[in-house]
Amino acid sequence: AVMAGDTLYLSGTTDGGAKQGGTAADAAKRVMDNIKGAVEAGGLTMNDLVWVQVFSSDLADYAAFNAVYRTYFTGPLPARAYLGASHLLGDARFEVMGIAVRKAK
Helix, strand or coil: CCCCCCCEEEEEEEEECCCCCCCCHHHHHHHHHHHHHHHHHCCHHHHHHEEEEEEEEEHEEEEEEEHHHHHCCCCCEEEEEEEECCCCHCCCEEEEEEEEEECCC
């Protein structure tokens, strides 16, 4: 992640790949925990995310991903794209990247 002023740009992070095993929901939790860790390391919260892009190796996993994803926010959801990708690094199910902006106090 790179902080530029009040904006945090989050590089793509994966769920750790096929070696981690588990269900689509397990993979979604791992990747969202990774994103949450990066956001919080930048001094922001998940509710500061304004844009998220999700790459999925299987579009049939949308419902499982979405159910987990929604639990990470207490405010309005960020703008999001959910895209299919035939192959992700490490045979991951999901890769997520995004932009967070520190809200004015």
